[in-house]
Amino acid sequence: MLLTPSNQPSLQSNVEETLNLLERCSSMKELKQIHAQVLKSGSYIPQITVSKLLASCISSEFGNLSYARMVFDRIRSPNIIMWNTIIRAYSNSNFPEASLLFYQQMLHHPVTYNSYTFPFLLKACSALSAFEETKQIHAHIIKRGFGSEVYATNSLLHVYANFGSIEYARHLFDRLPQPDIVSWNTIMDGYVKFGSIDMAEEIFQAMPEKNVISWTTMISGFVKVGLNKEALSLFHEMMIAGIRPDSVTLSCSLSACAGLGALDQGRSIHAYIHKNGIKEDPILGCGLVDVYVKCGEMEKAKEVFRRLEKKCVCAWTALIGGLAVHGKGREALGWYMQMQKTGIKPTSITFTAILTACSHGGLIEEGKSVFESMSSVYKMKPSIEHYGCMVDLLGRAGLLKEAKEFIDSMPIKPNAAIWGALLNACNMHRNLELGKEIGKILIDVDPDHEGRYIHLASIHSAAGEWDQAVQVRREIKERGLMNNPGFSAINLNGVVHEFFAGGGSCHIKEIYDVWEIIANRNLELGEL
Structure with a gap:
């Protein structure tokens, strides 16, 4: 039924009523009833009603993508908003490749394009790691006349940066006539992910304006490469500049404090969190626990941990790891058992922490039981770090023969850290013969590490084999090996x-x- 002046007021009223119903809709059952009512009216259905119906079909609360597609397939001439709605839905689904196939279908229809189509497609490319398809969509963006449109270009920048294609991203960024703050933040984040912290800092300093994301990205970048001092310095600059940090900024800064053992700064950030009423979410809580643990304030760490409303596995792991480092193996094991009772599944890092606690606490049988539970209970394959913990556990307890047999039975090739743990145990328990054997193996595995030669030379010296010790030390000079200074x-x-x-x-x-x-x-x- 066509829209005519005589029925326009009635139709307008129906449209408004339908839109209001869709706005208040809270279930798929209600949505189908509204849809049925619209179809039953038998009147002309305006595009705004159809667009709203489609958007409701893919609602994150109760949406049904199959139903949305059924509705779409019955539309005679869908407009670009409707096409974008389905493309977006597929890009957010477990089948992002469907959005690309749907776009191919769209290319065969006379549709007036807009720039909002491409970010959804690029999101699908990112999820699929589809680099070639990304370049094709890039070409379409230019061909359709959106090459200088910031919204589409920023999405393209983000995908290239995620792929690690920093050269593509930089070329695109340099061609933007007026990059906005999202463009600047994206290219800076790309350099951080690429590992080029100097270029990221150069971009940061050149930014005409900075928001909290800009500061946080740079602080996070410094922390990732171990430049904790620089991260804290930048955090202080941010505060002086009057930029209010968010929970991510504070979490990154807490990581820097933990890395430096900077207790005063950690306390200052904690005070800021309290003063400003910032909720200690799992990430912030984990950061606070980690700071106090790394600075030896175990009671304060426990206090923060107990106060957390939601205790994630990260917070449990930080606390268990802290107790392990401070030699409180039995207490760490107790907390680990409490964690299991709450139903939280340990991660690979949690197992490293609890195995370290068993090693430092001399809890041999408990450590073996935990290691066995990785595969038998949690169906998790032990990594090289976990095998290293077991070698350290057995070695510290003086079970050197068992440790050597354990290494020989490993399903993965032992690395220098594994052999190094056994060599340290040989030194500790004065098993010089086995130490010499392991020392030679270690040099074969890691010939460019000066410390391996020094360990072997020390064992020869302890055995009174001075000539062999001199010969090993001579090899250090002959190979031109340098030892990084401690600090x-x-x-x-x-x-x-x-x-x-x-x-x-x-x-x-x-x-x-x-x-x-x-x-x-x-x-x-x-x-x-």
Whole structure:
């Protein structure tokens, strides 16, 4: 029935009523009733009603994609909004490839395009890791005249960055006439994911404006590559700039504090969270537990953990790992058992933490039981880290023969860390013969690591085999191996200072002056 002036008011009223019903619809049953009512009226159905009906069909609350497709297939001339609705639905579904096939179908229909089609298709490409299809859609974006449209181009930037195709992403970014803040953030995030932190920082510094995502991306990038000091410094700059951090920013900054052992900064961030009424969600809670654990504040870590409304496996693992590092194996095992009772499934990292706790606590049988449960209970294949924990467990307990047999029976090839754990145990228990055997194996496995030669030379020295020790040390020079200097870090007045072995320091004169004062005072007291 065509729309005529005589029935226009009635139709307008029906449309408004139908749209209101669809807006209040809360189940698929209600939606089908509304649909049936629309069809039963037998009148002309405006496109706005059909579009709203389709959108309701794919609602995340109660949607049914099959029903939506059935509705769409019965539309005589669907417009671009309707096509986009189905493409978006497929891209968000478990069958993202269907959105690409649907787009192919759309190409054979006379439809007026808009830029909103392409982000949905690119999302599907990202989910499918479909790089070639991404390039084809890129070509379509240009062909359809949307090459300078920021919304479509930003989606393309995001996909290229996710694929690690940073050159494609940068070329696209440089051709944008007016990149917006999303464009800048996306290319910066691409460099972070690509591992080029210097270029990411260059982009960050060049940004005409920055939002919380910009700051957070850069802070997160520093943390990922271990530049925790730089991450905290940037966090302080962000606060001075008046940018309010979100939970992700705070979580990344807490990770930096944990990496540095910067307890004062961790406490300061915790105070900020409380002062501003920020909810301690699982991610933030895990970050806080990790900071206190890494800084040796186990009671505070437990206090934070107990206060968490939702205790995720990450928080449990951080607490268990902290107890393990501090030699409280039995207590760590107790918390692990509590975690199991709550129904939370341990992850690979959780098993590493609890096996480490058993190793440090001398809990041999318990460790074996936990290791066995990985495959028998949780159907999880142990990784090389878990095998390393077991070798360390057996080695620390002096069960060197059993540790060697365990390594020989491993279904995966042992790496340098595995052999290194056994070599350390040989040193600890003065089993020099086995130590020499393992030392040679370790050098064959990891010939470019200076520490392997030093360990073997030490064993020869302990056995009184001085010539062999000299020969091993000579190999270090002949191979031109360099050992990375160790370093220490201290927290002074909220600032973390690092001191490298054999290196200079901006505070070196003050340090020597204090040592001289201490030495002179000891001389006066007759203690030197």
